[in-house]
Amino acid sequence: MKMYQKMGLLLQIPVLRNFDYRQSVDKKLLTEIAKIAAEQTVPQQEVITRQGEEASALHIIVEGEVHVYKNGNTKPLATLYRGQVINDLALFRITYHPATLISAGHTELLTIRRDDFVRLMMLYPEIAIKIMPVLVKRIEEASGLMETWIREESELKRELEIATQIQQDMMPHQVPAFVYFEIDGYSKPAAKVGGDLYNILDHQGNLGVVIGDVSGKSVPAAMLMAISQGMVEMAVESHSCPADILRRVNRLLCRHIHKKLFVALCYAEFDLQTLTMTYAMAGLPSPILLRNQQWCELAYCEERLPLGQFPHLNYDEKRLQLQPDDVIIFTTDGIDEATNTKGQMYGTDRLLKTLAEIPPRASAREIREHILMDVNAFVGEAEPHDDLTLVVVKVL
Structure with a gap:
């Protein structure tokens, strides 16, 4: 030069x-x-x-x-x-x-x-x-x-604290009691404010399980999570089956959120009279079933795209006849995609192997704790890149 x-x-x-x-x-x-x-x-x-x-x-x-x-x-x-x-x-x-x-x-x-x-x-x-x-x-x-x-940082910190408190308030603090089921749920955000959600609902005397993962991170994701949670609860009140609930929430999200945003969601309803589980899925990993000491992934529903993208998607549902001692595990992709310092993902195969080590009479809480302990041991010192959320339902 x-x-x-x-x-x-x-x-x-x-x-x-x-x-x-x-x-x-x-x-x-x-x-x-x-x-x-x-x-x-x-x-x-x-x-x-x-x-x-x-x-x-x-x-x-x-x-x-x-x-x-x-x-x-x-x-x-x-x-x-x-x-x-x-x-x-x-x-x-x-x-x-x-x-x-x-x-x-x-x-x-x-x-x-x-x-x-x-x-x-x-x-x-x-x-x-x-x-x-x-x-x-x-x-x-x-x-x-x-x-x-510094002033803006202080204001942002305060906003994050408020958003965190709102998000914590929206998570179930006390799970409703159901005579035939034992339930345990857990959600940990990767950042101070996360975008995962789960809820346990009493829908006309039946057990309803909601688990979801919204696009994005931090405060915008938390806002979308809160909106989605409200839409799900509103849809549950007015619709009778999981597929209809997902179709209703999808239409609402398509109408009210930006096209670049989306919500992966699963809604499952456990009928106490017939002891069946009916579930519909939109972009989340398939639930996992333990029966007779054998773990397997349940069948995917036909339409698997997340909510909020296309208003006329026709989500379908699957039904499973339950048996005593069945265990069903719902997760977001934060479990499957948990990554260690070598860049390796936890994966479904490792999850199934971990579940095989759980004692037969373990409670829903013990199963959840065993999964998280293994995920944390696998991740080690690596920074979390996604929220971790799971719900365990055990048939008594």
Whole structure:
């Protein structure tokens, strides 16, 4: 890169914008700064900065694009382009990267390290004198942004606490008693606020089990979860069979939510008179049945697409004649797709193997605890990427 090209890029740095390369003194100082600016080639999908780590250098994008990620999000929040400056205040004080930056493709950077710049200012104090007024203004602006961020962070924390409390209030705290069944449920969000749901309902004297997984994470997912839960309860009150309930909820969701959102759901009803279970599914793993010490997945329903996508889907249902000591387990895909530090998924086969180790007379709660203990042992230190929810129903 030619020296004049470097100098032109350096003038993109906020604290250097009052330099005038047409004046001999400023041109000399810019030339010295340009000498310590190193050209850097970054391949595609390379991490340039990592959120939370100390920033020790300034970067200018010469060619290419850089994606911005925060808080573990897999989708970029923004994109930086040619001529944009990364971490200009890192030249003057210890600071930390506010986001992770990853090259979108082949990227060329111009990099100035803090140590090199400080040494240069010691050799040329006039650089410090020249940039001081602008630097003070930049630090004031950064401090103002930090105060705003702290205030917004505090407000967001409060909103998350409220959303968490609302979500906890919507989970069943006391399971209704049913004479022929023992029931246990559990849900743990991957983040502070999750998108899974489950509920135990008394529908005209029968046991109703609802379990679901909404698209997205955090507060938006929790909002969709609350909406879906309300729609299910409303549909249960006015419809007699699981297939009709799913069809009704699907039409309501298609009418009221964005097309990119969806809800995976299973509704099962246990008839106390005939001792049968009728269930309908929309995008969730099939329930698992234990009978005579043999575990197996129950049959999938014909229509398996999640709710909220197509208003005229005709969900069907399956019926199972129950026997004493049968155990039925409902899960969201957070169990099946729980991932360890090696990137391996827990999977249905491991779940069935784990279930085979459970003592024959184990209670619904003991079965749930055994599953979660094995899932947690498998995942180990890996960060959870999805909510974990399951419901266990045992026929007495």
